[in-house]
Amino acid sequence: MTENRYAVKVPKDLADLVPMFMSNRKKEIDALREAIGASDFEQMRQIGHRMKGSGRSYGFLLVTELGMRLEEAARNSDGGAAETCVAEYVDYIEKLTITYE
Numbered sequence: 001m002t003e004n005r006y007a008v009k010v011p012k013d014l015a016d017l018v019p020m021f022m023s024n025r026k027k028e029i030d031a032l033r034e035a036i037g038a039s040d041f042e043q044m045r046q047i048g049h050r051m052k053g054s055g056r057s058y059g060f061l062l063v064t065e066l067g068m069r070l071e072e073a074a075r076n077s078d079g080g081a082a083e084t085c086v087a088e089y090v091d092y093i094e095k096l097t098i099t100y101e
Contacts, residue, residue, distance in 0.1 A: 001042075005095050005096075006062065006092050006097065007097045007098075008059060008060055008096065008097070009059070009098075009101045010058060010059050010098055010099070010100055011059070011100050011101065012100045012101060013068055014059075014100075017058070018058070021054070021060075022093070022096075022098075024026075024054075028047055028050075028089075029086065029089060029090055029093065031043070032044060032047055032048060032070075032082075032086045032089070033086065036079060036082055036083055039079060041075075041077050041079075041082075044070060044071075044073070044074035044082050045070075045071050045074035045075060047067075047070065048066075048068070048069075048071030048085075049066065049067065049071050049072030050066035051063050051067025051068070051070065052071065053065065053067075055067060062092055063092070066085050066088055066092070069081070069085050070082060070085040070086075073085060
């Protein structure tokens, strides 16, 4: 079975910043799991909003897309949609391959 991999090309001048960026994404996932467990839709909305900006800034467009979807799910108090977004986010982070150009 072929594993679906995600690939992102990041400008070389951001190479020193990417490890901290990725560390923050993993912390974000933990915070999202807590927010989902507590049905804290405001926290989910805030994290989704931050994901939109940070993903775009570094060239991780799927982070931006998932942030938009998460923000919308939180606005609608849709825990199921939020859980789906977080599951996709975890999959993305686990399978992500980063190259520098």
